[in-house]
Amino acid sequence: MTDTVRVVGVSYRYGGVTALREVDVEFPTGVTAVLGPNGAGKSTLLGLLSTALRAQSGSVDLDGTDSVRDRRQYRRGLGFLPQSFTLPENLTVSEFLTLTAWQRLVPRSRRRAAVEEALRAVDLTGKRDVKISQLSGGMHRRVGIAQAIVNRPGVLLLDEPTVGLDPRQRRGLRELVRALGRERTVVVSTHLTEDVAATADRVVVLDEGTVRFHGTVATLTGGRGGRASDIDAAYEALVAEEGR
Template sequence: MAPTVLLESIARAEGLGHSYAQHDVFSDLTFDLVPGVTGLIGVNGAGKSTLLSIMSTALSPARGTFSLFGADAGSRTRALRRRIGYMPQSLSLPTHLSVTDFLAYMGWLRGIPRRLRPEAIRLALVDADLTSVASSRVGQLSGGMHRRLLFAQALLGHPDLLLLDEPTAGLDPEQRLRLRALVGNLDWARSVVVSSHLMEDLTPIADRVIMLDQQRIAFDGTVGELNEIGRETSHDAGVSVYEAAFMALRAHQAPR
């Protein structure tokens, strides 16, 4: 399937590739990132986390280029990184700090001016539905609240680009629904990238889906286009149309 036609580019990857030791994670990825919610789908090991690390400027690509807001992402300037919010899959959290103190520390790391941090923290707590535990110690939080705290720190300062790496990993169905709803309600967010290996975590909130498979982009299009592929290829009543589309794309049965 042809790449989505884009009008405004937040970021651009050209011929992007990365390897670990002798293993190619992905090769020759070219795409634009625009306003809206982009779902990044792929099986475990497809390269989703590596791609998000490059987008966050935490990792330099081995090949190709990646630009953010018209600037080379390799510059890694404080001004550039201040415009990015990144939720990693996991992070060792300081259990002795309160939720508010942890967010204040992350706000300082992000370069948010002291006078603006209290309001930035308040808004992040509201958006992550953590206001009721603002004074609690991090070590007292449940697993689901830990995920929402990681989510909250990425929201500090309302970044222009929000990167969420497997935000629902390890959550039960109720918690996954809750976090998906929180992501979907970020009406201030300019561009959001959410990665997952589960279609049902992406299709309710994504405007666009990019699928990584076998070191390449196997699909780049809308949720509606995924639905069409699934309807054309689904032969099992126990499989959703999006799961059918995913399997068809992995088997190279669907048009690109």
């Protein structure tokens, strides 16, 4: 299995508004950033990848497993952290992750190990017995990622994971995302080119529901570099060219 998600000919409308238009993209192993301004269609795309939304045309599959026809099997390979989420503040971190592992059908015999593995991955082993209500905003995000990976998914979807974090928390989360992408397919939606520069191997540029670019960061910047300023310049030039 290659843990590759393929999106073919996907469109989505909210009433009379087209959120996505004939999207054809592929997400292989590594970190792919979906970059675009608010309203570009990023959250809609992640909603379709996660099966929270159902494609109105086209298809989404994970290594040939269709997200509609084989929804249950497709979802077993996914972990998802939406932009807005709530955590049960009365539980400890390990209690919450154990509950999540049970919900994700992790066998009882390896549930404890799965929780410990997830805690190590997000660097929260020392907080296992701390109530979620006592954690910082950055740690809340880490717990959110831990619940998304507790069942060892091959694909991890993160919707604007650094929003609302201070610079130090944002830097730590970016390092975590980069590390997670070494072993799995990670899709990160963001409107921040700093996120792309710090985490991504590949980038999908979305603008007004249309894919303007899909490829490596180096290709996007024309070899100029992978800094946020390089990506900013390439993004602005791309959108301006498409608008002419």
